[in-house]
Amino acid sequence: MKTINVGVIGMGWMGTVHSRSYASMRDRFFDGGVLPNLVMCADNVEARLEEAQARFGFAETSTNWMDVINHPDIDAVSITSPNFLHREMVMAAVAAGKHVMCEKPIGLLPDDVAACYKAAKEAGLMTFTGLNYRWVPLVQYAKNMIDSGQLGEITNYYGRFFAMYASDPLGMLSWRFLKEEAGTGALGDLMPHAADMAQFLAGPIKRVTSTTQTVVTERPLPVPGRGTHFSKGQPGDPTGAVTNEDYVGAMFEFDSGARGTIEISRAIFGPKVENRFEIYGTKGAIRWNFETMDELEIYLPDGSNAHDGFTRILASPDNPFYSRFQPGPGNNMSYDDLKVVEAYHFLKSIADGEQLEPSFKSAYEFAQVHDAMMRSWESGAWEDVRDI
Ligand SMILES: NC(=O)c1ccc[n+]([C@@H]2O[C@H](COP(=O)([O-])OP(=O)(O)OC[C@H]3O[C@@H](n4cnc5c(N)ncnc54)[C@H](O)[C@@H]3O)[C@@H](O)[C@H]2O)c1
Incomplete structure (x- = not known):
């Protein structure tokens, strides 16, 4: 040990x-x-x-x-x-x-x-x-399904990360809403998860076109050293300007030729942490949503019209890492459990001297997409994903 x-x-x-x-x-x-x-x-x-x-x-x-x-x-x-x-x-x-x-x-x-x-x-x-989010047992299972060809050739990817943390205009102006302290807004906060998921499951993204919007432009000033981005101010509190974006939409093409879209928002009203994907291939399809992370919808038709539709499965000890947390199927895991799997893989990389992913390499692969999306905001055109 x-x-x-x-x-x-x-x-x-x-x-x-x-x-x-x-x-x-x-x-x-x-x-x-x-x-x-x-x-x-x-x-x-x-x-x-x-x-x-x-x-x-x-x-x-x-x-x-x-x-x-x-x-x-x-x-x-x-x-x-x-x-x-x-x-x-x-x-x-x-x-x-x-x-x-x-x-x-x-x-x-x-x-x-x-x-x-x-x-x-x-x-x-x-x-x-x-x-x-890569560490969700059913996401790992979905990756195994894709890599083993069960869905056939991937043709379409649909991603979304709709979060509510900035939907209330009284949400405080934490560092996340300031260009100097956060860089980009939803693009740096939520898109790493959504676009990494797309690249993890469906391969490298080749080119993108993207649009953006700031929905709430002023927020109450925070009390230094207190609170998080979930904290709220009061009506009438002094406010400051939000200097980065709440929403990003993007359409893209993968190296493989598959087409995809992703929408992310930190200021959506309704969904809480709706980090979701739908992946369509020539033989089958899958759908997943983090809000119900231990459920995966699978479409693998058997050729009979009598049995043709999505089937919902629940996570079980046969899915990667699940048995570390729960002994029987259908007992739900949590966000924090994913971070335990992550911590293990970081320390395992050090102990074995063998770099596991997602390392800074995966972060860099997303940064290239981030860069192309920002260029597209300026140009209004399709932009290639390229070295930085
Ligand atoms: N992977 C995920 O799902 C996920 C979720 C949330 C946040 N994040 C990332 O984690 C990072 C932190 O986010 P958070 O929500 O925990 O923020 P936070 O504001 O809750 O915590 C930041 C902490 O850093 C401390 N800090 C500030 N300046 C410091 C300094 N000079 N020296 C030492 N400490 C200092 C603050 O006092 C605070 O305790 C961000 O980069 C964010 O993007 C990732």
């Missing part, structure tokens, strides 16, 4: 989830050949450190994130800070020889992702990123 000494930087929503995931590995992946030791966490808000230490048992804490980077015992760092800090933190971790897990989108813009990917690769370090 190998032990990897871990540090976590940024103890908000994701820092808490990463820490809980490392702590859960002892239970869920006890026989996985690698376990974490939580050495130090950092946040500039002191109260978050006290809470994190009490909850997850970090040996040390610091309000200076460089203490994590410079800690001689730490092998691997999780970076879960706001986007504008990612590049500086990743580069410092790489310079200090630490393996690094950084939440998507890895910086503000595609250039940042490319720089981080290239620096870590050159240094020979293991990397990972939070494209966590």
Whole structure:
């Protein structure tokens, strides 16, 4: 059994989830050949450190994130800070020889992702990123179905990530709504998940055309150090301008020739986390929605018109990773379980010296699509996906 000494930087929503995931590995992946030791966490808000230490048992804490980077015992760092800090933190971790897990989108813009990917690769370090929806057991099963040819040749991909977190105009103006702190809006926040899913399941995207919109243009100013992007202000609170987009729509062509569309919004009214895909092939089709993540609809006609329609299956221990969490079919898993699978694959990469995905390479492959979508907003035309 190998032990990897871990540090976590940024103890908000994701820092808490990463820490809980490392702590859960002892239970869920006890026989996985690698376990974490939580050495130090950092946040500039002191109260978050006290809470994190009490909850997850970090040996040390610091309000200076460089203490994590410079800690001689730490092998691997999780970076879960706001986007504008990612590049500086990743580069410092790489310079200090630490393996690094950084939440998507890895910086503000595609250039940042490319720089981080290239620096870590050159240094020979293991990397990972939070494209966590890949780890849903039925998504893994869907990938196996596609790769083994059960759906035939893929002809059409339909993706969507409709989230509600910015649908209320009283939702506070957190860092996510500011170009200087988040980079793009929904494009950097939700599209990494939606477009990565498309590329994971149906292969590389070749060219795109895209449109965008900001729905809520002013929001209440937040109280520094408190709240998340789910927090609300009050009517009459002072407001500030939203400087990035709420919505992105895109149409694209895959290298394979298949056609696809994706729509994402952080300000939709109704759906909560409707991260969904529909994939159509020449022999069958599948449909999935994260809101019911342990259900997959499968269309595999047997040739008889009497039995011709979608069948709904429920996740079971025969699907990848499911039995780590539930012993019998139909017992639902949760978002946080996906992050435990993710944490395991990051530490497994380090323990075995073999890079598993989604690493910074996968993030870079999305960044190329991100870049083409932004170019399309400017040109109003189809844009090729190309190197950055
Ligand atoms: N993979 C996913 O599903 C997923 C979901 C949510 C967020 N994310 C990503 O995770 C990252 C964090 O998002 P979040 O929702 O956890 O944000 P958050 O605002 O809840 O947390 C960010 C934390 O970073 C801390 N921080 C800010 N400046 C710091 C500094 N200089 N030094 C140390 N800590 C500092 C803040 O105090 C806060 O605790 C973002 O990049 C986001 O895109 C990914």
